[in-house]
Amino acid sequence: MKKQLLFIALFLFTAIASMAQSKSAFNKGDNLFNVGVGIGSPYFGTGYSSSLPVNPSVSYEIGVSDAISVGGQVSYASSKYDGYNYTFKESAIFFGARGSYHFNELLKLNPKFDLYGGASLGYVTVSISDNQSTVTGTASGFGFGLYAGGKYYLGKGTAIYSELGYQSLSFLNVGIAFKF
Secondary structure, three states: OOOHHHHHHHHHHHHHHOOEEEEEEEOOOEEEEEEEEEOOOOOOOOOEOOOOOEEEEEEEEEEEOOOOOEEEEEEEEEEEEEEEEEEEEEEEEEEEEEEEOOOOOHOOOOOOEEEEEEEEEEEEEEEEEOOOOEEEEEEEEEEEEEEEEEEHHHOOOEEEEEEEEOOOOEEEEEEEEEEO
């Protein structure tokens, strides 16, 4: 029982101490550069294997207020289907704008954490081909997404991040972030 009470007291002390922090992990004028990889593409179906083990993604945002950032993103995904002497390949590139709302001040988070949610809107170009030259072509159209994410700062300007949601070309993006 004493161990449980000690654990609860330590948890409460840590929570209160983190809420008492005055400096936020995100502020107006901050530049955020993310380099990551996506897992789980919404564009390729069952039976497909990824041509790359992950979908690379790069994004940049600038803080226009202490809670809002805007910027752009580029992502790439590719996959192929092999079966019965038939190979079908797809690749997609997403170029888009993104905006995020950072909950740090609202929730009084510890400055090591940056919790945010946002939306993206962009353009997707998809190319397809097969090994029998019966299917080839490209198509393009608008792509959109919603995401929730978080960063944990390892130092003053370097963090690891994760974003979950329907955005760019993946359901889950993880990587490293730089703030300058």
